[in-house]
Amino acid sequence: MRPRARRFQLRARARICYVEAVSTQELPADSLRASDAYRLMISLVAPRPIAWVSTLDRAGRGNIAPYSYFQAVCSSPPTIVLGIGSRPDGTAKDTLANILDRREFVVNHVSEPFAEVMNASSAPYEPGVSEWEALGIEPEASTAVAPPRVRGARASLECRLQQAIPLGQGPNGAPSSTLVIARVVHFHLAEGLLERDERGRLKAIDPARLAAVGRLGGIAYTTTAGRFDLPRPPAPPPARDRE
Numbered sequence: 001m002r003p004r005a006r007r008f009q010l011r012a013r014a015r016i017c018y019v020e021a022v023s024t025q026e027l028p029a030d031s032l033r034a035s036d037a038y039r040l041m042i043s044l045v046a047p048r049p050i051a052w053v054s055t056l057d058r059a060g061r062g063n064i065a066p067y068s069y070f071q072a073v074c075s076s077p078p079t080i081v082l083g084i085g086s087r088p089d090g091t092a093k094d095t096l097a098n099i100l101d102r103r104e105f106v107v108n109h110v111s112e113p114f115a116e117v118m119n120a121s122s123a124p125y126e127p128g129v130s131e132w133e134a135l136g137i138e139p140e141a142s143t144a145v146a147p148p149r150v151r152g153a154r155a156s157l158e159c160r161l162q163q164a165i166p167l168g169q170g171p172n173g174a175p176s177s178t179l180v181i182a183r184v185v186h187f188h189l190a191e192g193l194l195e196r197d198e199r200g201r202l203k204a205i206d207p208a209r210l211a212a213v214g215r216l217g218g219i220a221y222t223t224t225a226g227r228f229d230l231p232r233p234p235a236p237p238p239a240r241d242r243e
């Protein structure tokens with residue numbers, strides 16, 4: 001057998017770059033302890049955006065907590081997903097209990113000045129204890145849903161629950177996690193973020209102005225400071241022209 005090349009070429013249009021060959025280790029997913037699978041997932045699927053989720057309980061008390069199993073999955077209609085794990089005793093986290101009860105919530109954008117308080121709001125406060133009051137987070141009224149948004153957040157997405165899908169097997173017969181699928185019904189954006197082109201279409205928002213924080217593995221976070229641009233590639237030429 002020929003020895004495997006130690007270095008190989010990647011071709012992207014005119015530019016060629018070289019990457020080091022690596023040997024890989026394999027792990028069948030069903031052989032993993034739940035805690036190890038968690039560490040792999042949050043390290044490998046990274047950076048992840050952070051949804052700072054504001055909800056109300058049945059009595060109308062506010063709750064806010066961060067979730068980084070969070071993604072945008074559809075633009076029309078605007079749709080997001082959250083993955084909310086069950087607590088070690090199998091009970092639902094306050095955010096999930098409130099979303100299932102009231103079917104609405106707000107995803108607040110986390111910019112750099114909010115990173116520490118966002119993290120502090122992940123502490124396991126007793127149900128009914130408001131992280132808003134405990135941490136001095138200031139609420140501002142939402143427009144289409146009852147839970148408030150965060151004053152000073154550069155963007156907030158008001159959401160309505162579409163579907164909650166239990167995933168896996170957790171403690172005491174609970175799912176290990178619940179996938180929440182929700183529709184964004186109203187957007188709030190800080191003044192100065194929205195710009196339109198000459199045809200009135202919204203331009204992409206400048207990432208530097210959003211100053212988003214992303215979550216990596218463990219307790220590591222990142223910012224958008226090291227950004228670079230890649231224009232979309234043109235359609236490849238038909239196969240016969242490539243020979």
Ligand SMILES: Cc1cc2nc3c(=O)[nH]c(=O)nc-3n(C[C@H](O)[C@H](O)[C@H](O)COP(=O)(O)O)c2cc1C
Nearest residue numbers: 065066067068069083084085093094095122123124
């Ligand atoms: C940056 C960050 C991201 C998090 N992402 C998730 C997540 O995606 N899913 C989850 O179940 N818990 C996640 N957590 C943990 C919850 O925030 C934590 O369990 C919190 O106490 C839940 O609060 P609640 O019971 O008020 O909803 C995350 C914590 C931090 C700091």
